[in-house]
Amino acid sequence: MKHFLFSLALSGLAISALAQNGSARLFLDLPSIYLAAPDVQKVGNLLGAGAETAFNVGTHWCVGRIGGGAVFSLDPKADDVGGSFGTNPYGLVEFGLGRYRSNGNQCAKTHQSAFTAMAKGGLRYNFEKDAKNPLEYTAGAELAYFFIRDMFKNNEIFLNTNYFVKSKVIGVNFGFKLFLNLKARRDY
Numbered sequence: 001m002k003h004f005l006f007s008l009a010l011s012g013l014a015i016s017a018l019a020q021n022g023s024a025r026l027f028l029d030l031p032s033i034y035l036a037a038p039d040v041q042k043v044g045n046l047l048g049a050g051a052e053t054a055f056n057v058g059t060h061w062c063v064g065r066i067g068g069g070a071v072f073s074l075d076p077k078a079d080d081v082g083g084s085f086g087t088n089p090y091g092l093v094e095f096g097l098g099r100y101r102s103n104g105n106q107c108a109k110t111h112q113s114a115f116t117a118m119a120k121g122g123l124r125y126n127f128e129k130d131a132k133n134p135l136e137y138t139a140g141a142e143l144a145y146f147f148i149r150d151m152f153k154n155n156e157i158f159l160n161t162n163y164f165v166k167s168k169v170i171g172v173n174f175g176f177k178l179f180l181n182l183k184a185r186r187d188y
Contacts, residue, residue: 026182027056027101029067034160034175036071038088041170048073050173054092060102063118065094087128094122096142101156110151116144116158124164137165144177151184 032052037043054067068091075084098118121139128134144158160173 028180029054032177034173089127091125096120133166
């Protein structure tokens with residue numbers, strides 16, 4: 001728990017430092033809905049779906065994120081598929097470096113494409129009762145694409161990978177996010 005609180009404090013400082021930058025943007029991912037392969041080595045026996053909400057403070061080249069969600073998984077090959085159903089609620093703190101929700105015009109205009117391509121790392125706290133490693137260090141990558149229709153509200157398609165360091169497991173998520181740009185002007 002000490003590691004989690006220390007890392008949360010450091011992440012808070014990083015997010016605060018990002019916010020001091022005049023070009024920092026604030027995004028609320030509400031929600032992210034995705035198909036999940038929590039362990040790619042067991043993809044035939046462990047599939048699921050997830051939902052997540054996150055608050056992001058970012059520039060065009062980095063992001064700090066805090067949020068939480070849950071993954072609902074099952075074993076489609078189990079004799080009792082219903083009995084294999086599991087819920088894994090989690091909280092996360094992440095920091096990413098690379099292109100974040102930007103394009104050559106740095107998202108300055110509507111009716112343009114924008115993308116995310118970044119490496120990321122952080123902490124994920126697993127609230128499941130019987131979790132072997134409740135606090136996980138993560139490293140991974142995030143790729144995403146969206147078309148800027150509205151400066152305030154957009155949908156994004158994403159592919160997200162995570163390597164869970166303590167468990168030595170790779171997870172992959174593919175889905176979409178509705179996100180709100182909290183610093184965008186709304187002229188309507």
